[in-house]
Amino acid sequence: MLVKMSRDATPEEVTAVEEKLHALNYKTGKMVGEEITLIGVYGDISQLPVVEIQEMGGVDTLIPISRAYKRVAQKGTAGNLIHRAVRLGNLKVGGEKLTIIAGPCSVEGEVQIMEAARIVKEAGADALRGGVVKYRSSPYSGWEGIGSTSEEALRNGLKYIVKAGREFGLPTVVEILDAADLPLYEDIGIDCLQVGEVNSKNQALLNRLRDTPLPVIHKRGNSLDIEAYLLWVERVMSAGKENVILCERGIISPNRYTRNTLDLGGIAAFHYQLSCLPVAVDASHGTGIRDLVHPMTLAGIMAGASAVLVETHPNPLIAKSDGFQGLFPEQFAGLVKACEKVWELRKRIEAHYIPTVKLDRKYEARAEADKKRFYGSA
Amino acid sequence: MLVKMSRDATPEEVTAVEEKLHALNYKTGKMVGEEITLIGVYGDISQLPVVEIQEMGGVDTLIPISRAYKRVAQKGTAGNLIHRAVRLGNLKVGGEKLTIIAGPCSVEGEVQIMEAARIVKEAGADALRGGVVKYRSSPYSGWEGIGSTSEEALRNGLKYIVKAGREFGLPTVVEILDAADLPLYEDIGIDCLQVGEVNSKNQALLNRLRDTPLPVIHKRGNSLDIEAYLLWVERVMSAGKENVILCERGIISPNRYTRNTLDLGGIAAFHYQLSCLPVAVDASHGTGIRDLVHPMTLAGIMAGASAVLVETHPNPLIAKSDGFQGLFPEQFAGLVKACEKVWELRKRIEAHYIPTVKLDRKYEARAEADKKRFYGSA
Amino acid sequence: MLVKMSRDATPEEVTAVEEKLHALNYKTGKMVGEEITLIGVYGDISQLPVVEIQEMGGVDTLIPISRAYKRVAQKGTAGNLIHRAVRLGNLKVGGEKLTIIAGPCSVEGEVQIMEAARIVKEAGADALRGGVVKYRSSPYSGWEGIGSTSEEALRNGLKYIVKAGREFGLPTVVEILDAADLPLYEDIGIDCLQVGEVNSKNQALLNRLRDTPLPVIHKRGNSLDIEAYLLWVERVMSAGKENVILCERGIISPNRYTRNTLDLGGIAAFHYQLSCLPVAVDASHGTGIRDLVHPMTLAGIMAGASAVLVETHPNPLIAKSDGFQGLFPEQFAGLVKACEKVWELRKRIEAHYIPTVKLDRKYEARAEADKKRFYGSA
Amino acid sequence: MLVKMSRDATPEEVTAVEEKLHALNYKTGKMVGEEITLIGVYGDISQLPVVEIQEMGGVDTLIPISRAYKRVAQKGTAGNLIHRAVRLGNLKVGGEKLTIIAGPCSVEGEVQIMEAARIVKEAGADALRGGVVKYRSSPYSGWEGIGSTSEEALRNGLKYIVKAGREFGLPTVVEILDAADLPLYEDIGIDCLQVGEVNSKNQALLNRLRDTPLPVIHKRGNSLDIEAYLLWVERVMSAGKENVILCERGIISPNRYTRNTLDLGGIAAFHYQLSCLPVAVDASHGTGIRDLVHPMTLAGIMAGASAVLVETHPNPLIAKSDGFQGLFPEQFAGLVKACEKVWELRKRIEAHYIPTVKLDRKYEARAEADKKRFYGSA
Numbered sequence A, B, C, D: 001m002l003v004k005m006s007r008d009a010t011p012e013e014v015t016a017v018e019e020k021l022h023a024l025n026y027k028t029g030k031m032v033g034e035e036i037t038l039i040g041v042y043g044d045i046s047q048l049p050v051v052e053i054q055e056m057g058g059v060d061t062l063i064p065i066s067r068a069y070k071r072v073a074q075k076g077t078a079g080n081l082i083h084r085a086v087r088l089g090n091l092k093v094g095g096e097k098l099t100i101i102a103g104p105c106s107v108e109g110e111v112q113i114m115e116a117a118r119i120v121k122e123a124g125a126d127a128l129r130g131g132v133v134k135y136r137s138s139p140y141s142g143w144e145g146i147g148s149t150s151e152e153a154l155r156n157g158l159k160y161i162v163k164a165g166r167e168f169g170l171p172t173v174v175e176i177l178d179a180a181d182l183p184l185y186e187d188i189g190i191d192c193l194q195v196g197e198v199n200s201k202n203q204a205l206l207n208r209l210r211d212t213p214l215p216v217i218h219k220r221g222n223s224l225d226i227e228a229y230l231l232w233v234e235r236v237m238s239a240g241k242e243n244v245i246l247c248e249r250g251i252i253s254p255n256r257y258t259r260n261t262l263d264l265g266g267i268a269a270f271h272y273q274l275s276c277l278p279v280a281v282d283a284s285h286g287t288g289i290r291d292l293v294h295p296m297t298l299a300g301i302m303a304g305a306s307a308v309l310v311e312t313h314p315n316p317l318i319a320k321s322d323g324f325q326g327l328f329p330e331q332f333a334g335l336v337k338a339c340e341k342v343w344e345l346r347k348r349i350e351a352h353y354i355p356t357v358k359l360d361r362k363y364e365a366r367a368e369a370d371k372k373r374f375y376g377s378a
Helices: A013-023 A050-054 A110-122 A150-166 A179-188 A201-207 A226-237 A264-274 A283-287 A290-303 A328-350 A361-363 A366-373 B011-023 B050-054 B110-123 B151-168 B181-189 B203-207 B226-237 B263-274 B283-287 B290-305 B327-350 B358-365 B367-375 C011-023 C052-056 C110-123 C149-168 C180-190 C203-209 C224-236 C264-274 C283-287 C290-303 C329-352 C360-365 C367-375 D011-023 D050-054 D110-123 D151-167 D179-188 D201-211 D226-237 D263-273 D285-286 D290-303 D329-352 D359-365 D367-375
Strands: A002-005 A027-032 A036-043 A061-064 A085-087 A091-093 A097-104 A127-129 A170-177 A194-195 A218-220 A244-248 A279-282 A305-311 B002-005 B027-032 B035-043 B059-063 B086-088 B091-092 B097-103 B127-129 B172-174 B194-195 B218-219 B244-248 B279-284 B307-312 C004-005 C027-032 C036-043 C058-063 C085-086 C091-093 C100-102 C127-129 C172-175 C191-194 C216-219 C244-248 C277-280 C307-311 D004-005 D025-034 D037-042 D061-062 D086-088 D091-093 D099-103 D128-129 D170-177 D192-195 D216-219 D242-247 D280-281 D309-311
Touching: A002 A013, A013 A027, A013 A036, A013 A050, A027 D025, A036 B203, A036 B226, A036 D037, A050 A061, A050 D285, A085 A244, A085 B035, A091 A097, A091 C058, A097 A110, A110 A127, A110 A150, A110 A328, A110 B367, A127 D359, A150 A170, A150 A179, A179 A201, A218 A226, A226 A244, A226 A264, A226 D061, A244 A264, A244 B097, A244 C110, A264 A290, A264 B279, A264 B283, A264 B290, A264 C027, A279 A283, A279 A290, A283 A290, A283 A305, A283 B011, A283 B263, A290 A305, A290 A328, A290 B263, A290 B290, A305 A328, A305 B263, A328 B290, A328 B327, A328 C127, A361 A366, A361 D263, A366 B110, A366 D110, B011 B027, B011 B035, B011 B050, B027 C027, B035 C036, B035 C172, B050 B059, B086 B244, B086 D025, B091 B097, B091 D216, B097 B110, B097 B327, B110 B127, B110 B151, B110 B327, B127 B151, B151 B172, B151 B181, B181 B203, B181 B283, B181 D086, B194 B203, B226 B263, B244 B263, B263 B279, B283 B290, B283 B307, B290 B307, B290 B327, B290 D170, B307 B327, B367 D086, C004 C011, C004 D216, C011 C036, C011 C052, C011 C283, C027 C127, C052 C058, C085 C244, C085 C290, C091 C100, C100 C110, C100 C203, C100 C329, C110 C127, C110 C149, C110 C329, C110 D367, C127 C149, C149 C172, C149 C180, C180 C203, C191 C203, C216 C224, C224 C244, C224 C264, C244 C264, C264 C277, C264 C290, C264 D285, C264 D290, C277 C283, C277 C290, C283 C307, C283 D263, C290 C307, C290 C329, C290 D263, C307 C329, C307 D061, C329 D290, C329 D329, C360 C367, C367 D110, D004 D011, D011 D025, D011 D037, D011 D242, D050 D061, D091 D099, D099 D110, D099 D329, D110 D128, D128 D151, D151 D179, D179 D201, D192 D201, D216 D226, D242 D263, D263 D280, D263 D290, D280 D285, D280 D290, D285 D290, D290 D329, D309 D329
Parallel strands: A097 A127, A097 A305, A127 A170, A170 A194, A194 A218, A218 A244, A244 A279, A279 A305, B097 B127, B097 B307, B127 B172, B172 B194, B194 B218, B218 B244, B244 B279, B279 B307, C100 C127, C100 C307, C127 C172, C172 C191, C191 C216, C216 C244, C244 C277, C277 C307, D099 D128, D099 D309, D128 D170, D170 D192, D192 D216, D216 D242, D242 D280, D280 D309
Antiparallel strands: A002 A036, A002 A061, A027 A036, A085 A091, B002 B035, B002 B059, B027 B035, B086 B091, C004 C036, C004 C058, C027 C036, C085 C091, D004 D037, D004 D061, D025 D037, D086 D091
16 A cells, blocks of 8 residues: 655655554555655555545545455466366366356256256256346246245255256256355255355355355456456455356446446456456356357357356246347257357467467567667667 | 327327327327327338427327438348448458458558558458557647648658558558548548547548548447447448448446456347448457457457457557557467457358257247146146 | 337238237237337236247337336326325434434444434434444455344344434434344334345345335445336335335446446436435445535435435544545534525425426427427428 | 556566666656565656556556646645636636526527527526537438538528627537637637537547637536546646636436436536536536426536536427427526525535534544544554
8 A cells, every 4th residue: 555645745744644654563665756755555454544544634645556356366476377277066167178057047947947957968068057046127027036935945946956967967056145045055965156246245145155165156246347346256265265256247338239248358357367266258148138149158258268157948938037048959059069169269279379478578678779760769 | 109198198188199290291000008008100200309299298208119220230121131241442341251450559650650561461461550640548648640740740641551551462441530631531542441439429520421432440439339339320321321340449337457348249239130231349449458459359250240450569568659459469460360260260150050940930839838848837 | 018020020920929919818909000010018017928929920129118117106196206205213204304314334332323323413413324234345354344243243233323323312224234134123123224235136135125114225226227226126115115215325437536426317317207205315425535425415405315314423534434435523513504404495496496387388389380480480 | 657566576677667767767766565666757757658667577567646637626735726717708607606508409590599598698697508510319310400511501500699699698608519610610709619528538629729719618528537537628728728617417327217427426526626627517418308407407506516508498399409408498597596596505505514624633633532432442
């Protein structure tokens, strides 16, 4: 943290800030410019009484210089990200292979989820998703998920999807909405928990998930900046938990045609620059339009996703929720094949078409000569 | 257009609206529901005095039911988009081949743009871009493009890039900022005009471009919804002009890490659902981060782009503008190769992994049986 | 709901849609235009299988024509909103008087909340607010509210604020984060529940609040459109509950200087056009900047708010949360007086400076004459 | 500017950066923390080759510490803003009195603008506005302003409004869209130029306005952050021009009900914290809804506006543009009276209900004692 003093701050005010910081057991540094004095604060900034410091005489503002998240961005000694694979049942998300997690928006019954699992398996996908309690924007829809009416109903819904997953050898991913339900999810044998967009900043739920051994797919909230989102993910990991998967599913923007705006630049930033965690793309919610799920899922892989979340249903026309975005089984089967092709190509491109030597040193070395050549002066 | 009457509208008020519309030479239809009466208005809606109608007694609101753009979305008799290729010099944008348009942010001098053209050509790209007048957010940067200081300077800047393009057989793309400069651009032999993000809604400029024979790349404004943008593109085409290319270069969103948020879902929507025009992706401005240009350009192609705009510079470290996003020549060469691979794969996927038969009829036919099977009732 | 058929739909397809709707026990109407046929659907639209209809042959799209919220917008027979006052302890929010709800961001202890209550009372405000569990963006802050560590701690925190409120005759408003805590809030005697921004779409929590007799202040989520927000409020009221208060506390926008963007146009729209419920303005969260709370609270009242939420603290410099936005007690005292003045003026303006006669009929009557006068033609 | 070195930067890399900066004639400072070394750069930062520095070995990122705008935020020696009044004809915007600028969206003819001027004058407003070339989103509307068809037409449109203004003693405000038209505006005697939302970042136009003696109302672009906007305003003032007026007219946000989202928090920030320039509020474009113009104009004054832009028309029902937001003359007359009342009250509140003594020193002094009292520890 830097304390930036005002242009008109007196030397006494600078000293007072330094003394205050020392009294709080922080070490400090100082840089006196022509117009502005900066005081550096060293130590555990999370406990700094920022308001008190901000309001001291002569203080202009506080400038953070370190990122507040650390565990989501674990780095090696050379400053490079150490990408991590996360175990999901028998799969490794973020490993050598692409992970395709698919299924209906909602578990609607034993027959339906069993048939959905068969479709997912036969297409060659890897894991089964399905919601047992569903968000609905209108209170009058009459359907809020098979598990919404009682704990018994919730238990049954969870059992259906676990049974279907086991029948076809597919690990299961189910959204959790209420921290109180965690023991139930764990007992029944759900393999991976999903935190939905609406709960991306749900502190109570995130705090509770710090302790579960299950992997967590933590979706980005639709109004969250990339780094603000990472700080919420950091919360889940703050006590040592490591098996978390990022997920981009669309944010708000001026665009009103698609249901959300899928921020694939966010995926690229997470994967290539900011986070050690694997990233999933959810183009079903990211577009909300059946025929755009295909191109946007593939684009998401190309942008850096290691996993895909996609909705398919034995008959999307009669799906009880999100039927506009669920793929027909034939579409889904084609998509799985296409995903594998795109994944292979991305790996090939990363290996062969991206220069591995650092180029900045080379161009730095010729900068002065180039300036002379281009602009007639160095 | 529909006129929706209030729940409490009287029959006399309904009649008055109908008579008003007839007096204005519109034909009407009517639908009387249990609570709401709707009046349909048939004819050239663009001349409808909407405020007068809106304020008539008993009128609740007006509901548009047709899209206001037509030329950007030319369709065949079966309702399918008729995709169009646009000639750019000797190239066809939106044809069989991907079009890669590359070059520095700014034309900085004769030597620099010649070297840039060589880099573009040797990498295998198709056209040369470069700005002669540049937008700069700060008024104190001291550099607003080689052509910013006088008409003579503008003329020279344009000549440099045309010369470089011809030397290497590359058609040239240059942004135009002022309608008054159009004759100069045409005379000197620029092959394609670019309308920048900041001018996406510049009515004076767009009106003037209706008459030029040159193709126009019209970038989407950063606060424009997809369909609002298409309406501004429609303006350029409204008098019959056909050779226009769409371009997605990033919009605003909660994301603050990348310079803009590249809306690839927009590209997918334009290409697969809304427009007959070819679409370009500009990941340089769309991310503003050198190392993200690569994955996001490829993702853009996968999402539906037929053309790529990308910035490269003989030495981006000393570029006078946008140096953070310009590719090193080696990076660019790798990207061109990767682009071709991704384009080929997309074409292969479109041909083989997307079901060509219409599936909705099939699933409609089995809907009742599926309902019984899944939910125990039809 | 309207079903808009494609331009190229066949008569058979139109008939098939109508028959489908009749089979589902909906009545229909039809309007055949020159290019487009519309089918109106009458009845309880919430149960319409929209995906099935959408995907039928010849269907272009579905156009909703009724608003999905009703209870938040109760109207009289003449179509006018019936504004409702909500009882909060001994107060009536949305009645003759402005309601000022104030207190610290967090209940930090018995002494602090008692002193805060004294400050609130002596300034002349009406109700006491204070959080016992707090949202914190960083997981490393070490303080998540006095009630965050155990149920015992939660109980104590709630008791402190109730005690302070009763001591000074101030009803109490406390945010509830977890549906499971509702009985505790009710038993201890909290007078009003607050749903925070982050829970604005928390379905589990909102569903649970349908049954409480306590009034609820439901804050607008920062990514919610006005009407989408009203639909979430409708959820709380959907089983008959009536005592709900709207609250605008800021949304996201391109503005990054203030903590959020306070949408006072939303307040004006709620109060004057869309909702029968009273509206509160929270400029503390809406700006996040101590010195902007004052003007923005007053502006909020002028825009249509009937209640004010504002943070003040006995010493904001040492507040454990949100200290940048808490008012100093002297500032708060001045604000309360200013609020009363603004409220009085608004009431005077509403009574005297807004024409009470409907003007549209008058100007409609002279439209043709004016056209001739202004444009030379009618 | 600060250069933040990476955690793993070597001492040699730090030295290289310092030497580079010295070679560029910058002075530097240094602060060596436990993990991070910062290098301060002193001098004219606008010429710093930021990309070159950024890409040097061991550099993490560059952190700006000074604001890039200065003239829009002129301050006194004590750091306080020196608010400036701007002369507009015989008026002083930002002085003792509120300035009300009103008129139709478009000048539609001699008779119409004369009648509009009379309405404006009789209501007690101060200046006359009216557009002669108009932005229209659809290219098919058939009306783009009385001055859109030729230079002759533009000249006539300008003459009409000047004549009307002089007849009633009202200075005139007209939007300018094309830099080439400036001499015409100046010659005909327009008193104040308006830069519209769409031109907020139009570099060519803004550059040209640096030289005009006429005052300029520079509207904020709908996607501009507060400080980004100020930097565009700084451009107009960068060569010494002083008579510029800020204007908030709405930005984009998740809200879709109002035409734009009027950012009154921006007005408060400009007036009370960031700028020495007077601020105008335009609730006509900020809401787009006739009946919301009234409350939002008043709220804008309460938030800190010194001037009001508002649309009124002799008969808004037949207005050729923006008829949904133009006030009926009777509404406008009431609004003018209400504006004066609100302005008076704001001045009274500023004088009497905002503590004039600095409170932070007082609360700082008691911080330790309060901590002991509230938390049992200092």
